[in-house]
Amino acid sequence: MNTHDHSCPTCSGHGHPIIPEPHFRPLPGTGTPVIELQGVSFAYDDREVLSDVDLKVSSGDFMAVIGPNGGGKTTLVKLILGLLAPRAGTVRVLGADPLSVRPAVGYVPQHALIQPSFPVTVHEAVLLGLRREGGLLSTGRWPGYRARDKAKAMETLRMVDMAELATRRFDALSGGQKQRVLVARALVSDPALLLFDEPTSNIDPQGKVCLFDLLSALSSSITIVMVSHDLISAST
Structure with a gap:
C-alpha cells in the first residue's frame, strides 16, 4: 500500500499522524497465526454464505478481504469476533477461541455504535474503548475513568491526529474524522489485531486517503484486517 505525501484536510489539519513507539499486545508464541480459519x-x-473457507493471517499482515455486498464479509467479521459460531470448521484467533481473546481485538464497525443524540465528546468516545470502574452519572459522564485512562485516550487521539478536537462532540465530526476517532477507540486498549468492517463507507475521497495513510502508518506495529466491497480504495 502506498503512503500519500500530503496533509489530510478532512482530519484535524496537521497532516500525517506520528506513530509513537509500538505498545500493542505481543502475540502469544512465535509463529502463532493471528487468525486461522479451517474449513469454515x-x-x-438454508442460505449458505460461507463454504469451506480457509484463511490464515500472520503477525504483521495488512490484509484486505474484498467481495460484493451480501457476499459474507460481515459474517466473516462476526465469526472472527466470536459473535457467530461456524456451522462447520474451526475459527482461532491468537491461537484460541475468539471469545476468549476478544479484549485483544480492536474492532472498527461499519457504522458508529454511538447514538447520534448522545452528547459524547471525541475524548469520551475513545474512553469507551477502555473498561471503566462504576457506571454513568446522570450527566452522562464517566466517573470511573482514572487519570491514566484519560491520558491514554489523549495519547491515542494524538496517534490519529485528532487530539485538537478532543472536546468536540462526536456527532459534529465529518465522516472521515469519525472514522479516525473509531480507530482511536479500537487502539486505546492496545490490541494485537485491528479488524475493520467496510472502513471507507460514508467517507469522501479525501477522507479515504487520510484513513489509508493512517492505516499504512499503523501497520508497522499491529496486524490489520479489513473487509470491503471497495476494490479501488483497498488497493490504494
Missing part, C-alpha cells in the same frame, strides 16, 4: 462454513437458515 456458515448459513443463515
